[in-house]
Amino acid sequence: MPPTFTSSTRRPETEVFGPNLAHLFMLYAIREITLIGRALLSLTRGKLGKLCMMKKLFAAGVALAAFVAVPAMAQDFNANPTYGTVNLRSGFTPDPHVVNVQSGGSIAASGVSSSCAGFIANAPDVRLNYTAGSLPLIISAASAADTTLVINGPDGSWYCDDDGGAEGMNPSLRFGSPQSGQYDIWIGTYGNASLQAAQLNISEVGTR
Ligand SMILES: [Ca+2]
Numbered sequence: 001m002p003p004t005f006t007s008s009t010r011r012p013e014t015e016v017f018g019p020n021l022a023h024l025f026m027l028y029a030i031r032e033i034t035l036i037g038r039a040l041l042s043l044t045r046g047k048l049g050k051l052c053m054m055k056k057l058f059a060a061g062v063a064l065a066a067f068v069a070v071p072a073m074a075q076d077f078n079a080n081p082t083y084g085t086v087n088l089r090s091g092f093t094p095d096p097h098v099v100n101v102q103s104g105g106s107i108a109a110s111g112v113s114s115s116c117a118g119f120i121a122n123a124p125d126v127r128l129n130y131t132a133g134s135l136p137l138i139i140s141a142a143s144a145a146d147t148t149l150v151i152n153g154p155d156g157s158w159y160c161d162d163d164g165g166a167e168g169m170n171p172s173l174r175f176g177s178p179q180s181g182q183y184d185i186w187i188g189t190y191g192n193a194s195l196q197a198a199q200l201n202i203s204e205v206g207t208r
Contacts, residue, residue: 075112077152077184079123086126088202090133096203101125103147103198104189109160116160118148118188126200128183130154135204140165140172141187145196148188149173154181162190166206 083101105121130137141147142165149171151159165172169190189196 075107075120075124075150075152075184075186076122077124077182081124081127081184082121083125083200084127085129086202087129089131090135090204092204095205096201099126099200099202101187101198101200102195103141103143103145103187104193104195105186106193109148109150109186109188112150112158113160116148116150116158116188117162118150118190119193120148120150120186120188124152124184125187126185128185128202130178130180130183132178132180137175137178138172138201138203138206139175139183139185140170140201140203141198142167142170142201143196143198145194145198146190147171147196147198148190150186150188152184154179154183 083099086097086099088097103125104119107120107122109116109118109120128139139149139151141149146163146169149159149161151173153159153175159173159175161171161173163169163171171187185200187198187200
């Protein structure tokens with residue numbers, strides 16, 4: 001039996017498929033008007049348009065940089081150190097060089113590395129610009145509180161200690177053959193974010 005169209009499956013008479021010259025001409029006209037409009041816009045906007053695009057690209061770049069940078073590191077070793085910069089050349093006197101600081105901050109040092117302890121600030125507490133000789137470099141803290149050390153060395157590596165110092169729960173880091181360059185130093189408070197009075201000692205003598 002041949003198929004038959006019922007009223008519900010029959011295409012309506014008004015719906016036309018295939019080429020329709022009037023329709024094509026209208027599309028063509030719309031396309032031309034759009035192109036002319038765009039050309040006029042770009043002429044009038046000129047440098048402003050370019051500036052807007054550069055701003056957008058810059059914003060996108062900043063957003064991407066932030067996205068890349070944030071998970072990598074909270075500590076900012078480019079920030080100005082809270083308790084100043086120290087410039088020392090091997091053989092300096094007096095030894096130790098002492099800087100009075102407040103340990104601690106709101107950031108868990110474990111974010112730097114799982115081997116780091118305590119709470120530290122974002123900006124370094126002290127920056128040491130060191131010119132090495134043949135002596136070791138010992139960086140330690142002394143405090144009545146339990147303090148920690150986090151150091152970003154000239155090689156870009158992170159060094160941490162909690163209780164390796166001479167007394168109590170003081171931290172100490174010893175560089176046997178230290179590199180010359182920038183040491184960014186954070187003194188942390190172990191276990192909580194409180195600020196505690198502490199002494200940072202920079203020395204070339206002693207064992208720890
Ligand atoms: Ca400690």
